[in-house]
Amino acid sequence: MAWSDFLWLAVGITLLTTGGGTVVRGATGLARRLGVSPLVIGLTVVAFGTSAPELAVNVIAAIQGQGAISFGNIIGSNMANIGLIVGLTAILRPIVIKDVVIRRELPMMLLATAGVLAMGFDNALSSGGAVRSFEDFYTRSDGILLLMFFLVFLYYTVGEFVRPRAIAGEGLAKGQPQAGTEDPLWRSLAVTTLGLALLIAGAELTVNAAVNLARALGVSEELIGLTLVAVGTSLPELVASVTATFRGHAELAIGNVVGSNIFNLLLVLGVTSIVNPVPVPPGGHTDLLVVTGLSLVLFGVSVSYRQEIVRTEACVLLAVYLGYLGWRSGIAFVG
Template sequence: MVYLLLIVGLILLVAGGEGFVRGSVAIAEKLGMSSLLIGLTLVGFGTSLPELVTSVQAALDGAPGIAVGNVVGSNIANILLILGITALIYPIAVDKAVLRRDGAVLVIASLAALAIVLIGALGRIAGLVLVALLIAYVIYSYFADRKSQASAGLAAEIEATGGKQPVPVSILFVIGGLALTVLGARLLVSSAVEIATALGVSETIIGLTVVAVGTSLPELVTSVIAAIRRHTDLALGNIIGSHNFNIFSILGITALIQPIPVPGEIIQLDIWVMLGATALLLGFSYTQREIVRWEGGVLLALYAGYIGWLALGAIG
């Protein structure tokens, strides 16, 4: 029964996040917001909504391993698993404009996460700093994109996301999406804690694996569809943006709502895996104009090795 609740929680998270994005984008279009601003704010926050609500719920429930592990594990999965699968399906085009804009922010966000982990606690001061960095990132991205062609395909993507639905229907999508996401997060966190207890493994490992991959499902589905349709030029920017949003918004807002300690397991291993994956992503991106299939295979193999290592540790 608890495994069924876990699956139901994941489904509700994905459905709730999708509904929130569709409704909020449609309302923003009716209010005259530009496609660029919608993409940088509502779509960015909306795709990170499952991770955000899950981490906040876990922090409130006294499960810091799930709260922090969800963010670190999601970023690892985004780079090694999702980009790996996407590149294997079809090579990922590297947009140098997006890389120049977001690459430096990617490094800053990763180092900020490292600093918080080494301090050993996610406190409100750190939360304020992260949220301030998030606001600066959104403003910087907006003005940078206005001067470049990096967002050329954004209008079509947002139109497909928001649709032309009436405002009352859009409001129902927003409210229903939030409700489903909150309910899904409660089911996911409670069932994940129960499973960890029953299996005798730490909440952190569950957060790094099952919860992290589950809350990254929207990015996975989007990237795979983009690869099948040969539109991988957006995949890299989406993954980098998700990485930055996860650190700035999820860790920041979670810290403001409920300060939590950082589990020792993340300090010892997982933050370094995230940094290594980030360095590998930047290395593959800067060496040529695309992330080719063999590089995707390397990313996927490294993720399999990482999960295998966690499994061995849990068994031990």
């Protein structure tokens, strides 16, 4: 059985690699055809598509009552997005941050992270700081509130770019390329859909194989959620971001990561909490603090005078992420 899991893992990674390139091609075509910037496509279409594995895995885990996997998948995925994906991408090629990301998307990600942090500590704070295992939950009320904030995010992200064109009555025509220079709209939509399907299928195969291998090695489900499941469901973001960067669309890469983090916190955690309240597992409060810290560091390096994530800063992000996972894994194995 172990060998078949290795085979499925290889198949899943292959699908992820193929799907990442397909999504970037389709999303770029959509942006050009609809007159919408690649950044907005990254913050919506690509971010939603690459967050779909997290949503699918979490809903299944919630239905099965595997709350630790749900929590670890969301928080671990956001850690991986910042530490692993931004880190590796910026090491390969420094990322220039656009003003719109600094003014709106990054602050919105910080706000979403702070809200999830507060919800995860509400019982601990009300009990005078005595943090005990599984006392904190993301309730159905929390989930509804998170989904409401998600709708606000979509409204301001998409609406800002759609309203001016609608008022002017000419934006789409001016935004489109000359006839014959780009693929038809239906083809770009089909390519994007195919890429997202490959990403989702690849992520499912990768995660299932990784979970089976981890359980065969006797690793706890809590650690599976934070590491293998989280990294596995973040592979679409990694592939799409690295591919976009090599193709000269670094803004799509950072938009994908920031948008995906917002989607994970507001949409994925929101839906999961409504399906079944998500408990904060042992060590979960520390995970929340670490992902908040990584988000603050990402914001800090983005608003620097360079507005660029250089290789030195990328190495720090990657080292912090790998170091924390190593520390958490060490505790799990010792325990």
